[in-house]
């Protein structure tokens with residue numbers, strides 16, 4: 001994976017970032033390497049790995065191009081896990097196996113214009129009919145939305161039941177009534193195409209409801225720790241990129257007759273990056289091992305996500321300072337790291353929400 005990132009991702013990262021195109025060729029190569037199925041068993045077309053291997057791979061990929069890592073991480077986890085756990089054998093054949101081979105793209109939709117952190121406000125409605133469900137509503141901020149072949153979508157089945165009425169539905173994009181907006185223009189992670197998604201009387205069969213009635217949020221809760229630690233692993237990869245570029249630049253750039261790395265204030269920045277990276281690795285991979293051992297660890301995962309993402313935001317800011325005016329130029333990659341790191345603040349829960357849930361563990 002490290003070689004693939006060095007030889008195929010880093011040399012093309014700038015081009016993808018500038019064009020904002022979906023990186024179909026790299027995505028297919030990752031599938032051929034078995035990465036898209038890394039956390040699924042071989043019996044469904046996966047590679048038989050685990051969360052630790054998944055996160056190591058995502059960290060490495062994020063070192064090359066965060067948006068490619070984000071798309072890949074989504075395909076491996078949120079976009080396909082409900083399908084894996086609750087889909088029928090036919091759905092596995094028709095969608096899961098092709099997705100793990102990189103032939104179909106999946107997306108995962110919680111967020112609506114009025115429902116961001118507050119999932120209780122989800123209003124996309126799934127109404128029961130005699131032969132399944134009919135879905136009406138819209139979603140926003142859908143990663144891979146414009147290219148998705150199928151979507152795992154959080155819907156409300158009975159507003160009176162509030163959170164207990166929420167259920168996930170599997171909705172292929174060729175379902176009549178499905179459409180999407182044009183791709184959003186975003187600050188960073190520019191190859192992970194985002195859009196709104198619309199459902200206008202989309203009929204789906206009963207087996208496309210994922211999970212037991214009344215326990216719809218289990219689809220999310222079973223992987224929430226894994227989502228947060230996946231974001232932590234992306235943060236670690238981006239942190240390594242920012243730190244590696246900073247170290248190289250500190251040694252090359254000479255001012256006042258010395259490489260700037262000889263100045264203590266620059267050394268302090270590198271030291272902070274290194275200490276936070278080491279601590280972040282310890283937190284992240286402690287959690288992946290807990291997940292692999294099936295030990296509940298949502299609080300540890302939330303802390304690791306919070307720490308590694310705050311650390312990478314600081315590391316990218318310090319990298320911009322180390323590069324001086326050249327950090328501000330589009331010629332160097334640090335500007336991309338600085339733009340891309342912002343995405344990590346939202347995915348898997350905002351830091352205000354995470355701080356609230358972490359504190360709740362201690363203030364009960």
Ligand SMILES: Cc1cc2nc3c(=O)[nH]c(=O)nc-3n(C[C@H](O)[C@H](O)[C@H](O)COP(=O)(O)OP(=O)(O)OC[C@H]3O[C@@H](n4cnc5c(N)ncnc54)[C@H](O)[C@@H]3O)c2cc1C
Pocket residue numbers: 108109110111115116117118140141142143144189194343346347348349350351352353356
């Ligand atoms: C690049 C990108 C990709 C994304 N991909 C997806 C995707 O694929 N699928 C998907 O469903 N969503 C996706 N999202 C959306 C993301 O999950 C949401 O942005 C996130 O859930 C936060 O919702 P919001 O942006 O509406 O913020 P809001 O919830 O409106 O929050 C606004 C501010 O208020 C704060 N806040 C909210 N509630 C509280 C509280 N209780 N206490 C304290 N502070 C609070 C927040 O922390 C934040 O600072 C993506 C977003 C981005 C930027």
